[in-house]
Amino acid sequence: MxxxxxxxxxxxxxxxxxxxxxxxxxxxxxxxxxxxxxxxxxxxxxxxxxxxxxxxxxxxxxxxxxxxxxxxxxxxxxxxxxxxxxxxxxxxxxxxxxxxxxxxxxxxxxxxxxxxxxxxxxxxxxxxxxxxxxxxxxxxxxxxxxxxxxxxxxxxxxxxxxxxxxxxxxxxxTDTAANLKAALDSRTVIDTAVGIIIGQNRCTQDEAMELIKSASSTRNMKLRDVALAIVESAGGGTLKTHFS
The missing domain is CATH 3.30.450.80 (Transcription factor LuxR-like, autoinducer-binding domain)
Known part of the structure; x- marks a missing residue:
């Protein structure tokens, strides 16, 4: 060598x-x-x-x-x-x-x-x-x-x-930051979907969340995917989470 x-x-x-x-x-x-x-x-x-x-x-x-x-x-x-x-x-x-x-x-x-x-x-x-x-x-x-x-x-x-x-x-x-951002993105979508359901059905926050969970179980979809479908159907477009 x-x-x-x-x-x-x-x-x-x-x-x-x-x-x-x-x-x-x-x-x-x-x-x-x-x-x-x-x-x-x-x-x-x-x-x-x-x-x-x-x-x-x-x-x-x-x-x-x-x-x-x-x-x-x-x-x-x-x-x-x-x-x-x-x-x-x-x-x-x-x-x-x-x-x-x-x-x-x-x-x-x-x-x-x-x-x-x-x-x-x-x-x-x-x-x-x-x-x-x-x-x-x-x-x-x-x-x-x-x-x-x-x-x-x-x-x-x-x-x-x-x-x-x-x-x-x-x-x-870097992995920790990416995972945290993904979690915050999911939380943002779910919270927005809950707000849409409350406005449409005049229900409580807990009741709106249960509706999303029920749809997730029935359709065998992730909570985030169900929530995203609700937001998109309501014309919410693409959501952004402010994270740095």
Whole structure:
């Protein structure tokens, strides 16, 4: 492998990526590309994928290219593999040569068909976060990840974990904001429909709400969808919720 970048240079580069990219997705893809570049060397190119486990679901959130993403996603089809074990259990998984791999024989055979001989998967240090993640390094050659390469990769991931922790937290905040907005949108539609029913039927708020619930149960529709149909039939148009 090539001469590793110093820890300070890695931290500086990751800080630059955080500042220069527009969103979490862009940052993670740039991180995957930088990781592949940093961990490749004279013995060949290294492909990089980043696996994230959240809410019991695994996904490749970034990759250094389509081939790396494909190699990650093959594991999801089998339900297990080195990268999934790495992220799930927080352990380093090193397959020196897939031709001798016995733990995941079906996955190994598939990976070999794609020209991959070795993989090194290292967990990110996300500390108290619910999410778990791992970086997956693939090579077309067997035995590429020798002791010095593994040591280099471990040091690199330790530093890169700081940026990954921030990215995960930003993504969680974004999800929370999106969920809150969706809830407020639904509440706005339902409250508007209740007001329309009260005006049309001269009933109480509770009675109007019960009418919406009854229609939801009878038609097997969500409350929001029933309420939206009521608003649209009354000529209410598209409703907007002020949220920031």
């Amino acid at each position: 090539e001469q590793p970048a110093t820890h300070s240079l890695v931290i500086e580069k990751i800080q630059d990526l955080l500042l220069d990219t527009q969103d979490v997705e862009d940052f993670l893809n740039e991180l995957a590309n930088f990781s592949a570049e940093n961990l490749s060397g004279p013995r060949g190119e290294v492909l990089c994928g980043i696996t994230l486990l959240r809410h019991r679901t695994a996904a490749t959130v970034a990759s250094s290219g389509p081939r790396a993403r494909l190699l990650d996603e093959l594991q999801y089809e089998y339900g297990d593999g080195p990268c999934l074990q790495c992220a799930r259990e927080g352990v380093v998984v090193h397959i020196r040569d897939f031709t001798t791999e016995t733990l995941w024989p079906d996955y190994a055979a598939t990976v070999l068909n794609h020209g991959i001989r070795s993989v090194l998967a290292i967990p990110f240090e996300l500390s108290g976060d619910d999410a778990k993640a791992g970086i997956n390094l693939y090579s077309d050659r067997a035995g590429v990840f020798d002791s010095s390469a593994v040591e280099h990769a471990l040091g690199y991931v330790s530093q890169a974990s700081k940026g990954m922790r921030l990215a995960v937290r930003l993504a969680q905040h």
